[in-house]
Amino acid sequence: MTDKPLKSHVRPPQDTMPGGAGQGCPAPDAQTRSIWRRIMDDFADHCRARSLFVLHYCTGCGAIELPPTITSRFDMERVGITPMVTPRQADILLITGYLSLKTLKRVILSYEQMQGPKYVLGFGSCTINGGMYWNSYATMKRLDQYIPTDLFIAGCMPRPEAVQQVLLKLIEDIDAGRANAWQDYYRNYDFYLGNQQRLFGAGWNTPTDVIGEARHYGYYGPGTEGEHTRLLAEGGGSAARLAHAEYPSTALTGRIKS
Amino acid sequence: MSIPARLNEVLNELPAIQARPAGARRVRVDVAPQGLPALLELLKGRLGFIHLSAISCVDWIEDGQFELVYHVWSHEMKLLVSCHVRIAREPGVYVSVHDIHEPAGFFERDIHEMFGVHFDGAPSMEKFILTSWEGPPPMRKDFNTRKHVEETFEWVDYRPDWLKDIERKGGGIES
Amino acid sequence: MRLLADIVLMPLIAFITGLFLVLMYRRVRAKIERRVGPPFFQPVYDIVKLFAKKTQISHGVMHDLSIVLLLGGYITAEIFLPVPGFKGLAEEGDLLTLIYIMMVPMLGLALGVGSCANPNGSIGISRALTAMLAYDVPLAVAIIGATMTYGTTNLVEIVRIQQEGGMATWGIATMPLLAIGGYLAVHGMFGKEPFEIYIAPAEIATGPMVEMSGKYMGALFIMQCFQLYTIGVLYVTLFLGGGENWPLFLIKVAAVVFISVAVTNVYGRYRTDKVVRWMWKWPTGIALLGLALVMAK
Structure with a gap:
């Protein structure tokens, strides 16, 4: 039972407005797509499911379970899963073990630098409820409060078999077009930012202009902006400039492209 | 295992010191707060205890005291000496040994952050490891971790709807 | 009209061949590591x-342009390659043009990396240009020797000379030392271990590619296909008699890449200065010796 991947516990999704405020490229829902579009989407999903680059975030424990998964013992390249070294190129963010407040900040920054569709896997009990480190001032308890998590692997430690199982489940979900948790970050950015601000203080913000991206890519929803995102604007105008002082990032020079 | 004669000789020069062996290559020394800098100075100068490997802190809340432990190692004697000092918990002020062992600055800054002990003469008492932390020093015994956890974080829903469905059908994790 | 068809078809064939070479690269690597390796369509899946x-994310106009230079450089190079059945521009251009065009992608990459602020990228591109400086010296010596032997820089002519005389007139038979020196330089051009100083995933996080995401990364994957093919064809043309017909030609190209891939997997990574020192010592030395022999004849 412990090795069984649990479906992430996410809030009931709010109603979303496809196309958002009418800017950028709209994201049509499944019903209104043309046949041509549907075939293309299915083909893209087919390819996405068979080519996954994993960024391992291993500051907690459990990194030792991954070498057998990747290398000759189980060889995940058989199903097209390869380790990657930068968030820009990666599709999956695999987070092993506990996250302290300090590392959680880095995880959020890495997550925002990844390009969608992107998937987050929580590895080990610590990402679900804090695990054996729950009674601590410095470790966060639930990963899916701060970034949208696709799947969790329960257990302490999950064995490579469990990692494989969750990756196969993710492949199945992507193939069926179900693994869309990353869009939730755009649609309900206020919720995630609120939780982040609760830990890091009201001055917290990241170099990535998530609201702008949500508008541009058509993932703008009623939950994108709210009381928490208003704090971003109040914190000295440009959110990016503030964050730059603390985290010099290349995302600053970036601009969005469709 | 007994205390080496050379070490005993040095320790006898200082007043109010108790020393006893605490395992192979390890000696525990209890010293009064005002005697510690002199002790470290002597150990360093005479016996080559040049490596301060850590300063640890224990909060004895019932006694109203902090216990500071200075671990010094001599490459010459291959011996670890742990110098125990007890200081009053209030106001929790002690003297820095940064002038004797330079790395002490970091340990003292860490202890200041985690326990709130203030070290006079330390190079810096700024924030160090903890980020985004406004509360009291978290390693003090009077800091209620559980309360903090419950106020700051949300618990997982251990009985989500899909599990209730399974339980209705006679399954679940408790059956 | 014929030229137009060639301009479309030659890069297309190069790309498809390149996909197979990438697949071979990954499969061979997997076999050496006792793994099963990726499925047949893996390179296509990755690119799609x-x-x-x-x-x-884009980092400005230069970043966008760098992709054009990257792919454009190699696509142009394909048209200048002498391959069986196609004329392209191989007759008009020559060896020096080809070598010149093959430098364009790396410079394009440098321009693109310059516009993003990632320090890993800057380190990576400076290493890439250093590596280029290192392997271009033995390559240049090998090419000078080859042109002296054949008496021409025209690629079609070089292929014709080798094919008319049979295997005894292949570059590898007439100038073995230059062929060895040239091969070591070609191995450096592939940018694999022990000369992958500018990719170095564990060290500088894939260097120049660190800020390349999504479609840009896809363009780089396509570039890798072209790169393996182009370098393979260049070596085959100079030293292995070019292509008599497509099956033989492809076998030769695959063999060049295969030897490199098989060697790659048993090495770690040299330091940048060691790469330069090694490249200027052994391949250059061997090639210079070969050049002396060619001049003495």
Whole structure:
């Protein structure tokens, strides 16, 4: 039972407005797509499911379970899963073990630098409820409060078999077009930012202009902006400039492209 | 295992010191707060205890005291000496040994952050490891971790709807 | 009309061949590590996946242009290659033009990396240009020797000379030392271990590619296909008699890449200065010796 991947516990999704405020490229829902579009989407999903680059975030424990998964013992390249070294190129963010407040900040920054569709896997009990480190001032308890998590692997430690199982489940979900948790970050950015601000203080913000991206890519929803995102604007105008002082990032020079 | 004669000789020069062996290559020394800098100075100068490997802190809340432990190692004697000092918990002020062992600055800054002990003469008492932390020093015994956890974080829903469905059908994790 | 068809078809064939070479590269690597390796369509999946990314970050006009230079450089190079059945521009251009065009992608990459602020990228590109400086010296010596032997820089002519005389007139038979020196330089051009100083995933996080995401990364994957093919064809043309017909030609190209891939997997990574020192010592030395022999004849 412990090795069984649990479906992430996410809030009931709010109603979303496809196309958002009418800017950028709209994201049509499944019903209104043309046949041509549907075939293309299915083909893209087919390819996405068979080519996954994993960024391992291993500051907690459990990194030792991954070498057998990747290398000759189980060889995940058989199903097209390869380790990657930068968030820009990666599709999956695999987070092993506990996250302290300090590392959680880095995880959020890495997550925002990844390009969608992107998937987050929580590895080990610590990402679900804090695990054996729950009674601590410095470790966060639930990963899916701060970034949208696709799947969790329960257990302490999950064995490579469990990692494989969750990756196969993710492949199945992507193939069926179900693994869309990353869009939730755009649609309900206020919720995630609120939780982040609760830990890091009201001055917290990241170099990535998530609201702008949500508008541009058509993932703008009623939950994108709210009381928490208003704090971003109040914190000295440009959110990016503030964050730059603390985290010099290349995302600053970036601009969005469709 | 007994205390080496050379070490005993040095320790006898200082007043109010108790020393006893605490395992192979390890000696525990209890010293009064005002005697510690002199002790470290002597150990360093005479016996080559040049490596301060850590300063640890224990909060004895019932006694109203902090216990500071200075671990010094001599490459010459291959011996670890742990110098125990007890200081009053209030106001929790002690003297820095940064002038004797330079790395002490970091340990003292860490202890200041985690326990709130203030070290006079330390190079810096700024924030160090903890980020985004406004509360009291978290390693003090009077800091209620559980309360903090419950106020700051949300618990997982251990009985989500899909599990209730399974339980209705006679399954679940408790059956 | 014929030229137009060639301009379309030659890069297309190069790309498809390149996909197979990439697959071979990954399969061989897997076999050496006692793994099963990726499925047959893996290179295609990777490229389609990267182009199907739904969000994309760009770092300005230079960053966008660098991709054009990257792919454009190699696509142009394909048209100048002498391959069986196609004329392209191989007759008009020559060896020096080809070598010149093959430098364009690396410079394009440098321009693109310059516009993003990632320090890993800057380190990576400076290492890449250093590596280029290192392997270009033995390559230049080998090419000078080859042109002296054949008496021409025209690629079609070089292939014709080798094919008319049979295997005894192949570059590898008439100037073995130059062929060895040239091969070591070619191995450096592939940018694999022990000369992958500018990729170095564990060290500088894939260097120049660190800020390339989504579609840009897809373009780089395509570039890798072209790169393996182009370098392979260049070596085959100079030293292995070019292509009599397509099956033989492809076997030769695959053999060049295969030897490099098989060697790659048993090495770690040299330091940048060691790469330069090694490249200027052994391949250059061997090639210079070969050049002396060629001049003495």
